[in-house]
Structure formats: structure tokens, C-alpha cells
Amino acid sequence: MLTNQWYVAGEAAAVTTAPVMVRLLGQDLVVFRDATGKLACLSDICIHRGAALSRGRTVDGCVECPYHGWRYDRDGRVTKIPAEPDAKIPARARIDAYPTVEKYGWIWVFLGDEPEHSRAPIPDMPEYDDPAIRWVRGEWNWRVNYHRAVENGLDFAHAPFVHGSTFGDRERPQISDFSVEEAEWSARSRMIMSVPHRSRGLWSLGSKKNNPAIRQVEARPWFHLSGPIVGLELFPREGWRIWLRSAHTPVDEYTTKSWWLMGRNFMKAKFFDKDTIKRNVKIFAEDAEIIQFLKPELVPDSLRDELTVKTDGLQVAYRRKVRALEQRGWKVDTAQLEAEFVGRRACSLPSPGRSDGSFVLQRVPLTSLKQGAAE
């Protein structure tokens, strides 16, 4: 799991002034809004006696600890110690506060202390505001490491076998015209797949008689390390286009929450939303049946520990980019975390505020792979 990345912490519409706990990278965070609607995301551990702030309430734009009533503002600073109203509040009375942004109806949280100018950006998805596209959205919980979920989203050779007639054809599993194009934080691909004409379901309606039994469908998958987001554009038939975006949030090493958006430029009446959602959830469920049983549970450190072929190219691009960030020392050291912290010593993911003061809680331990261990 990587620090210094933007992750999706939830649906923007679901967060109010009532504090809620979200778990990201194995750490508990508290998210809330002040009275003007401004978002805050703090470490969920009160530095007085370790109470969960998310079990408290918000007062005057601050979250109030449910145990002894200390108040923390949006910057994570203690503004009130009720038992000692006349005492000076210590300078160390602060907790990590993480940058937040609302975009695409999601709450994005930056988990790390990297300064703003060197952070990976949140990807541009201008299609989200296109009035010609009808969007539906949802979430999906997996018992998988998030890199496994991302790689599954970038893998098209599995479609004919895992998704049967929904999306692929077992008799024609070859992928042609496969290419990968890389950028700093992202990569995209393009490929042609064979898809059988569906005889059932709403989407089989329309110009049926003009549709051959098997069609060549263009797919354009991509990923961006912020999220990390897996995107896909599909061109199922003349004039029809589907946009899929899934942000795969690492809850902990073995749990992923995927926030997804699906857009379509056809059958845009609300009536068709239910079928669209059902279709997407079915695909996630089919994937889960396979990827929750992959071994090892974590993506191996070396590409040599698996046999990779050309059509795995987009996954390889993702792995290499992740590895490069791990080598910067941005990977959570889960073994050290469990050995030295869990149960006996609270810690917190470092935030940008760590550069100008001392904090009570230790940083979550981070590791880095030795150079050369990637290949």
C-alpha cells in the first residue's frame, strides 16, 4: 500500500457535519464537514487518551472527542481542553490533517506529506460533466489487495472466461491490435476483442437485425495512479459508447473498496439505470469469484515470480509505476506496523503539517524495496 497518493474516501453526498470513520491504508480516519460544507479529514485517534473522534460530534466546525471533549479544528489542531479552560494549549496538541478535494461526486483524500507541487494530480475526466452522458454509480467491497483489483481491471484476456457472454467470447478469446502508451502517472491501451451478440437483456434491443452474431469491439482501458483509477471506454456498437471508471481504495492490505462510475450515451432514460447497475455488479461478482483466490494474495515483488505475456502489458506498466513509488520509500511496512505498533502504540500516516511541528503520534512505518528487486 502506497502513501503520498490521492484516494477516494467516499461519496461526497454521504458526508455531512456528522463525523464518520473511514479506513484507508489500514488506518482509521475521521471525515466531516463544517457548517459551511468544507470538508475535513483527520487521523481518528485523539492524542489525549486515544478515543475515536468519529464517535464524537462536530461543534463550531470542530470535531469534539467523545471522551473528554477536546476539540480539533479542520487543520487537526486542538482548540479546546474543557477540563482546563484557562491553561495554554500545548503546541503538540495536534493530529494529522489530510488534504481533501471533492471531484466526480467522490471525496478524495491525499494520504501523505508530499508537498502539493510534487503530488500526482487527480485525473481529468471531462466526460463526467458531459450532459450527453448518463451516469450511474456504486461501490463494491472485495477481499483482495487493491493492486490485484487494479490489475484485474486492466486485464482483458480474462473476459471471455470469467464473464462469458456478458463481455467476451470463449470461442474467440484472442486480443488483437494490442498497444500500451505510458505517461508519468498513467498508461493507456487499445485493443480489439470479439463479443457475441446478446440475445437477452435490455441492451440486446435496438437494431438487432443489423447486428452480426459476433462483433469486433474496441476497448480502451487505462489507469491513473491517483485513486488508483481504472478507466475503460467501450464501443459496443455504432454510435454507442460506455465509460467505466473505478477507484480502487485500499482499506487495508487485504481489503479493497471500489467506487465506480458507469456512463452511457444510449438508453439514457432513468428506467434503464437499474439494468446498467445490475450488469456492472454482476461483472464485479464474477471477478470476485476468481481474484479473491489468487496466490499470493499480494502482487509478487518480482515479475519473475509469474509468467507474463504481451497482453499483460498494461498490468506490467502499472506494476512498474507502483514499484518506482515504493522505491521512493512510500510503501507501508505492514510487517513492522504489526510487530511494533498494532495494539500497543498508536501511529498515524504523516500529513503535510508534519513539516512544521512535532506530533504526539509516531509515523506509520514505511519501507522501500531494494533497488533492482523490481524485475
Ligand code: FES
Ligand atoms: S481521549 Fe479524547 S479528549 Fe480525552
Ligand SMILES: [Fe+2]
Ligand atoms: Fe473482469
